Amino acid sequence: MARNSNSSTVVVIGAGIIGLTIALKLQDLLSSKSAVNCSRVLLVAREWPTTIPHASSITLNYASMWAGAHVRPIPGTTAQLRREAAWLKRTVQEFSRQLKAQPWTGISKTTGIEFIEAPNCDYEKQTSESFAAESGLPGYRELVSSEKPAGTWLGYEYETYCVNAPMYCANLLRTFVLRGGQTVLTSLDVTTKTVTKQAKDGSWSFIIPRGFDGGTIIGGTKEPENWDSEPSLHTREHLLTAGQGLLLYACEASKNHDDALSSWRNKRVIADVVGRRPTRQGGMRIEPEERLLSNGNKKNVIHAYGAGGRGFEISWGVAAEVAEMAKELLGNDNLVLSKL
Numbered sequence: 507m508a509r510n511s512n513s514s515t516v517v518v519i520g521a522g523i524i525g526l527t528i529a530l531k532l533q534d535l536l537s538s539k540s541a542v543n544c545s546r547v548l549l550v551a552r553e554w555p556t557t558i559p560h561a562s563s564i565t566l567n568y569a570s571m572w573a574g575a576h577v578r579p580i581p582g583t584t585a586q587l588r589r590e591a592a593w594l595k596r597t598v599q600e601f602s603r604q605l606k607a608q609p610w611t612g613i614s615k616t617t618g619i620e621f622i623e624a625p626n627c628d629y630e631k632q633t634s635e636s637f638a639a640e641s642g643l644p645g646y647r648e649l650v651s652s653e654k655p656a657g658t659w660l661g662y663e664y665e666t667y668c669v670n671a672p673m674y675c676a677n678l679l680r681t682f683v684l685r686g687g688q689t690v691l692t693s694l695d696v697t698t699k700t701v702t703k704q705a706k707d708g709s710w711s712f713i714i715p716r717g718f719d720g721g722t723i724i725g726g727t728k729e730p731e732n733w734d735s736e737p738s739l740h741t742r743e744h745l746l747t748a749g750q751g752l753l754l755y756a757c758e759a760s761k762n763h764d765d766a767l768s769s770w771r772n773k774r775v776i777a778d779v780v781g782r783r784p785t786r787q788g789g790m791r792i793e794p795e796e797r798l799l800s801n802g803n804k805k806n807v808i809h810a811y812g813a814g815g816r817g818f819e820i821s822w823g824v825a826a827e828v829a830e831m832a833k834e835l836l837g838n839d840n841l842v843l844s845k846l
């Protein structure tokens with residue numbers, strides 16, 4: 507977290523449970539202090555909450571998307587564990603408040619059951635009173651033999667909370683944004699270069715770093731009228747061989763060829779991608795057309811298709827041209843500005 511004294515912006519780096527919760531607490535703090543009323547909180551992260559995480563879209567480094575996540579107190583037997591116990595107790599109070607005020611955010615109240623085959627003396631000393639005092643969780647009860655699996659020495663239950671971690675994080679983020687918080691999707695990592703080669707036989711090869719841990723694209727083919735949707739092993743080998751030839755040029759200057767080759771050998775093919783470029787002979791069509799409807803009315807359509815292999819790099823230019831055409835068709839008086 508950093509405070510930029512010039513622009514009065516507090517920056518929180520990381521949109522996991524820790525960064526999100528801190529960002530909300532800072533918003534509370536800043537809104538309650540009139541002297542720093544103008545401060546804003548900016549959340550910067552590489553990965554962001556998604557309600558249904560999938561291994562292909564969320565890395566295993568983004569812990570908050572994969573967490574269980576239950577509240578399970580641990581006896582406060584060391585100074586560090588006592589600090590953590592105090593944090594847990596405060597979290598329990600907050601979960602209880604949030605569950606009542608906003609039951610849809612992803613917190614559930616449930617029963618926690620623990621079985622310990624060989625408990626240490628800290629667990630053995632635990633009582634209903636000490637457990638409640640330390641955790642704030644009620645309902646502690648030691649289980650009798652018939653309620654425990656064979657071989658279990660200590661068993662107990664208590665009232666606790668489970669959190670749907672992705673859903674809860676997504677709700678924290680939504681709250682943050684609705685309160686005026688700002689977000690920046692970025693990686694603090696350095697990426698490599700994008701390299702393209704056009705061979706004299708008409709073939710292409712390129713290495714494109716896909717930032718934010720998205721891997722590296724090794725491409726590519728341009729095959730008009732080939733409608734096959736299956737990847738070809740032969741093409742993969744051809745592309746990898748051509749890509750290896752470009753490797754040295756894609757690396758940062760500080761890397762030597764041996765380093766580059768060694769990281770190439772350790773590469774992992776994430777996926778073979780077959781995609782179609784929406785190409786139109788003669789180039790992209792951007793033009794208005796007046797259409798006669800079956801009821802006799804006329805409506806205007808603005809075409810914007812056929813971007814081929816350039817859609818991203820020309821997108822804002824295309825959009826500006828389409829907006830100009832729309833402005834003309836609608837007439838300035840008819841333009842309605844969105845409130846979103």
Ligand SMILES: Cc1cc2nc3c(=O)[nH]c(=O)nc-3n(C[C@H](O)[C@H](O)[C@H](O)COP(=O)(O)OP(=O)(O)OC[C@H]3O[C@@H](n4cnc5c(N)ncnc54)[C@H](O)[C@@H]3O)c2cc1C
Binds near residue numbers: 552554568574
């Ligand atoms: C399987 C599993 C089960 C778990 N069960 C529980 C449980 O029951 N109860 C519990 O309390 N905890 C549980 N945890 C632990 C919990 O998930 C973590 O303690 C918690 O998610 C850590 O949160 P965090 O915000 O510190 O980190 P993360 O959730 O990892 O978030 C890190 C954030 O920092 C960003 N970031 C990192 N590096 C960069 C960079 N270079 N540039 C830009 N942004 C960057 C990331 O994109 C992300 O937004 C579990 C974890 C796992 C994996």
